[in-house]
Amino acid sequence: MxxxxxxxxxxxxxxxxxxxxxxxxxxxxxxxxxxxxxxxxxxxxxxxxxxxxxxxxxxxxxTQAFAQKIITETFEEASGKGLYPIGKVNTPLGTWTFDGALVTANEPTDFRPKAPRMLASSTPDEPAGSITSDFDIPNLKSVKVGFIGFKADPGYFQIEVSVSRDKGKTWESLGTSRGRYDKAAETFATFQVKDEGKKQSYRLRISNDSAPRLTRFNRINLTLVEIEYGK
Structure with missing residues (x-):
């Protein structure tokens, strides 16, 4: 730019x-x-x-990714990450930090190949699996997320979307969204940035806020991250 x-x-x-x-x-x-x-x-x-x-x-x-007001990230062109421990994933949009999350092209239990998979937390006090942008998004307005839970995993499943205005030092939650209980289809939820008119730059984090399990097996696949931003 x-x-x-x-x-x-x-x-x-x-x-x-x-x-x-x-x-x-x-x-x-x-x-x-x-x-x-x-x-x-x-x-x-x-x-x-x-x-x-x-x-x-x-x-x-x-610069095509930031030449429009709505950016769609599906991770279908992301670099692979086959393990859950923290690591970096590169996409056409930029680099993301995957913590308790992975992305792979050959896992048959995923909703589709290259749909990032995030683990739930093991207890209410432990951090859940998440993906975080390592890049700033100018004047972020809203984030639309598509997600679906694993049918084999018990309990409710939901996501939380958070933003940071200081490059990840502190985070503010934009809210949570619970997915379809039957896990028969994707759930799509849109989160609005509360102070989008102040022309801030934000980093984005999406977390698996499902019911905690000691096995962490309340897994979620992300299917879509749609980012709306403006000047």
Whole structure:
């Protein structure tokens, strides 16, 4: 994003400077000197325009994830993580920390391949499995989460969504959502950011807030994380 802004500013400054020169040259008259300067200025504008057009082709690909107001993360293109202990997972959107969570393409009990699986907590006082963004989301407005529990696991299952404005030092819960009791289909829940109008940047955490079990086997698959943000 910073590269986009820098390039755009440079381009505008070149165009503005060239335009001023063009106006000054035009006001002098039809002298050969003025004409040469005018042609040179036009050539410079064309060169800058071609350069920016070519460059923007590459920039659009690199910043496409944050070029729109709604971003969808399914983790289907995520790097694999086959164990529950804390570790990093890379996706096209950025890097996430998986703690008590994994993502794998070859686990038949998951709702679908590459649907992150999170464990419940072992007791009410222990942390539950979670995934946390290692990147900041500008002016986050809402988060929509799709999830489903494992049919073999007893007890209720639900998720909690939290946000941090200080890069993960402190967290504020946006609420919880309990999934379908029969676990026959996904549940979708949307969480609104309470102070989204203050133009803050947020990190995002999604936790398995299901009924605690000593085995931690109140497992949840995440199927969708949809992030809405604005300027």
């Amino acid at each position: 910073k590269n986009n802004m820098k390039i755009g500013t440079t381009y505008r400054s070149h165009i503005e400077r060239s335009r001023n020169v063009f106006v000054q040259c035009s006001s002098v008259g039809d002298s050969s000197t003025a004409l040469r300067m005018t042609k040179g200025t036009i050539n410079k504008i064309l060169i800058y325009a071609r350069f920016i057009i070519c460059l923007m082709g590459g920039i659009t690909l690199n």
